[in-house]
Amino acid sequence: MxxxxxxxxxxxxxxxxxxxxxxxxxxxxxxxxxxxxxxxxxxxxxxxxxxxxxxxxxxxxxxxxxxxxxxxxxxxxxxxxxxxxxxxxxxxxxxxxxxxxxxxxxxxxxxxxxxxxxxxxxxxxxxxxxxxxxxxxxxxxxxxxxxxxxxxxxxxxxxxxxxxxxxxxxxxxxxxxxxxxxxxxxxxxxxxxxxxxxxxxxxxxxxxxxxxxxxxxxxxxxxxxxxxxxxxxxxxxxxxxxxxxxxxxxxxxxxxxxxxxxxxxxxxxxxxxxxxxxxxxxxxxxxxxxxxxxxxxxxxxxxxxxxxxxxxxxxxxxxxxxxxxxxxxxxxxxxxxxxxxxxxxxxxxxxxxxxxxxxxMGAYTAETNPLTHFDILVTEAVEYLEAHPEFQNQGTYMAEPVVYYMLSTLASPYDVRYDIHTLDSDYYVCGSLPEIQDGYNYIVRNHLTEYAEELRRKGYTEVIFTGYSLFYQEADQNGISNAG
Incomplete structure (x- = not known):
């Protein structure tokens, strides 16, 4: 809305x-x-x-x-x-x-x-x-x-x-x-x-x-x-x-x-x-x-x-x-x-x-009562990737629906084709967090602790934002992504 x-x-x-x-x-x-x-x-x-x-x-x-x-x-x-x-x-x-x-x-x-x-x-x-x-x-x-x-x-x-x-x-x-x-x-x-x-x-x-x-x-x-x-x-x-x-x-x-x-x-x-x-x-x-x-x-x-x-x-x-x-x-x-x-x-x-x-007084929080469909936008993570092209890799996955990306970036509806579930983009992939694979970045909410721990074990670099983190792979001197 x-x-x-x-x-x-x-x-x-x-x-x-x-x-x-x-x-x-x-x-x-x-x-x-x-x-x-x-x-x-x-x-x-x-x-x-x-x-x-x-x-x-x-x-x-x-x-x-x-x-x-x-x-x-x-x-x-x-x-x-x-x-x-x-x-x-x-x-x-x-x-x-x-x-x-x-x-x-x-x-x-x-x-x-x-x-x-x-x-x-x-x-x-x-x-x-x-x-x-x-x-x-x-x-x-x-x-x-x-x-x-x-x-x-x-x-x-x-x-x-x-x-x-x-x-x-x-x-x-x-x-x-x-x-x-x-x-x-x-x-x-x-x-x-x-x-x-x-x-x-x-x-x-x-x-x-x-x-x-x-x-x-x-x-x-x-x-x-x-x-x-x-x-x-x-x-x-x-x-x-x-x-x-x-x-x-x-x-x-x-x-x-x-x-x-x-x-x-x-x-x-x-x-x-x-x-x-x-x-x-x-x-x-x-x-x-x-x-x-x-x-x-x-x-x-x-x-x-x-x-x-x-x-x-x-x-x-x-x-x-x-x-x-x-x-x-x-x-x-x-x-x-x-x-x-x-x-x-x-x-x-x-x-x-x-x-x-x-x-x-603090008992009703985003951690104790996470609200489905009311997540914080991922604007900071997108802006971070846009400002650091060396960390962009092949693409970025996020679990949120397409419209979260669009509201996070305030993208024009004329520039981004939208048909309920899919985004016309070769880079941002919305709607799910698949099995972790090399060469991709991941935007992960704080409550998805097991997924985040697996990314940390695999050697991904974590950038922490309010309510979520961005995980990306750094490339070595030969341009190959480092991963565990």
């Missing part, structure tokens, strides 16, 4: 030379575009830097925090404790800290959906057209954060439409004002779906490319499976095997959130029943609906940690609802209520202190 963004910032094409694609090809299955466009704008202004790859995720996490608190304030008017609790949980929970630091396209869904839910809730409660227009714009942009929203957003709007009709909150003028900007933004993505479903050729919409993918991933929907239901429960609350989406040994929202969530979930189901029975509008229904749609959709897919981040605000909001319901139940027992509030605060504070010590 970062290399695609670099190409867009400099040349107006992605790495496959598609001009301004509205859906990235990536490795053939596609990737949502909004993150790449935001990075491209930053690269255009500041040049390439790894921090800028993370910056959109940081900014959208801030949107989650700000609008998440605003939503909670609207759901509990006149009460400061629920909004405070939501703000604290959105700040200290491991899952939200982790998702706010990595440049993954689908992570923008969380911030964008929180903005959309806030504007939609304001529109439904006030009936003001400006909020409907804002919901339409934010909902349209939400579609560019992650392809799952192609299912989530229409389902949410359809069920919400029935709900507002039932509780007599429907505004034809408002829904029309929301539909227009949302439809305009959705139109190119609809065309992309038509192209891929009906196997039509790739098309242009002005300067924008309507991408034809090598594989259309709608086949990933395999039907409801109870094992996936259990996997989703585990993945949402406990975590998963990916160390960049959940921290080993820590619950995503701390263990206390699990009972509070289920209290809140039952409370919201009861509110929904009463709302429908009495035909009275209740704003918290939209949060419950958002959670259920995403959760049940993933019971028809393979749950993966980074894919489900769009559900996180709903989890926090329902947990806060459980806390508020519990404290309201104890409202007549003031001492017990205060004691329980203090105990909950202390529990979360201790949990965050424990996680913070692990995460910020």
């Amino acid at each position: 970062a290399y695609d963004a670099w190409c867009l910032s400099q040349y107006g094409v992605d790495r496959y030379l598609n001009s301004w694609p509205l859906y990235l090809t990536n490795y053939g299955g596609g990737q949502s575009i909004l993150y790449a466009y935001l990075c491209a704008a930053l690269f255009r202004i500041f040049g390439y830097h790894s921090f800028l790859v993370r910056l959109p995720s940081i900014l959208f996490s801030s949107l989650t925090l700000f609008f998440g608190v605003k939503i909670t304030e609207k759901l509990y008017p006149g009460k400061y404790m629920p909004a405070l609790a939501a703000g604290i949980l959105l700040t200290i929970c491991p899952a939200l800290i982790l998702q706010g630091r990595l440049g993954i396209d689908c992570y923008l869904m969380l911030g964008a959906s929180t903005v959309f839910l806030y504007l939609f809730l304001c529109a439904a409660e006030t009936g003001k057209v400006r909020y409907y227009i804002g919901a339409g714009l934010s909902g349209g942009l939400l579609l560019y954060t992650y392809a799952l929203t192609y299912f989530v957003l229409p389902l949410f709007l359809a069920i919400s439409l029935f709900y507002v009709l039932w509780v007599k909150r429907f505004s034809l003028r408002g829904w029309a004002a929301m539909a227009v900007p949302m439809a305009v933004l959705a139109f190119p993505l609809i065309l992309i779906q038509i192209i891929n479903i009906f196997d039509l050729p790739e098309m242009k919409l002005g300067c924008f490319t309507l991408t034809k993918l090598n594989m259309y991933r709608v086949s990933e929907f395999t039907g409801f499976d109870f094992s996936k239901f259990l996997s989703m429960l585990r993945m949402v609350f406990i975590g998963n095997e990916l160390s960049y989406t959940s921290a080993p040994g820590f619950f995503n929202f701390y263990i206390l959130s699990i009972p509070l969530f289920f209290i809140g979930f039952c409370s919201l189901l009861w509110k929904a029943w009463r709302s429908i029975a009495k035909r009275k509008h209740v704003g918290s229904i939209y949060v419950l609906l958002w959670f259920l749609i995403i959760f049940l959709l993933f019971c028809n897919l393979k749950p993966i940690g980074y894919r489900i981040s769009g559900i996180y605000f709903a989890v926090v909001a329902i947990t806060v609802c459980g806390l508020q319901s519990l404290l309201c139940f104890l409202s007549r027992k003031k001492i017990l209520k205060i004691s329980l509030s203090a105990a909950f605060s202390a529990f979360y504070l201790v949990g965050f202190a424990r996680f913070g010590f692990y995460y910020y």
Whole structure:
């Protein structure tokens, strides 16, 4: 994604030379575009830097925090404790800290959906057209954060439409004002779906490319499976095997959130029943609906940690609802209520202190938790070889995909032919570290200790960089490479 963004910032094409694609090809299955466009704008202004790859995720996490608190304030008017609790949980929970630091396209869904839910809730409660227009714009942009929203957003709007009709909150003028900007933004993505479903050729919409993918991933929907239901429960609350989406040994929202969530979930189901029975509008229904749609959709897919981040605000909001319901139940027992509030605060504070010590104080490192697909670039090694032609030998092997080399060198997509897996180069060979052979150099990550030790035994010279080493053979006076 970062290399695609670099190409867009400099040349107006992605790495496959598609001009301004509205859906990235990536490795053939596609990737949502909004993150790449935001990075491209930053690269255009500041040049390439790894921090800028993370910056959109940081900014959208801030949107989650700000609008998440605003939503909670609207759901509990006149009460400061629920909004405070939501703000604290959105700040200290491991899952939200982790998702706010990595440049993954689908992570923008969380911030964008929180903005959309806030504007939609304001529109439904006030009936003001400006909020409907804002919901339409934010909902349209939400579609560019992650392809799952192609299912989530229409389902949410359809069920919400029935709900507002039932509780007599429907505004034809408002829904029309929301539909227009949302439809305009959705139109190119609809065309992309038509192209891929009906196997039509790739098309242009002005300067924008309507991408034809090598594989259309709608086949990933395999039907409801109870094992996936259990996997989703585990993945949402406990975590998963990916160390960049959940921290080993820590619950995503701390263990206390699990009972509070289920209290809140039952409370919201009861509110929904009463709302429908009495035909009275209740704003918290939209949060419950958002959670259920995403959760049940993933019971028809393979749950993966980074894919489900769009559900996180709903989890926090329902947990806060459980806390508020519990404290309201104890409202007549003031001492017990205060004691329980203090105990909950202390529990979360201790949990965050424990996680913070692990995460910020040195236990969570590149050595203890190497992140696949998030390796440091090999720019320094390539620059070293280019500056020392006497050490270049016949070629250089690296285990990383081709795109790592291209981003490391910021090569022009016009100068380097790229077709997903291979590089048009007689010198750099990417994608694997083969059996060691004389006359070649090797770029090796620090965690590949056995491979590096074998190179050292064979007499290769090692140049150490941050996170990896370059191994090369020095030639003797007759030009023959020295090796053990």
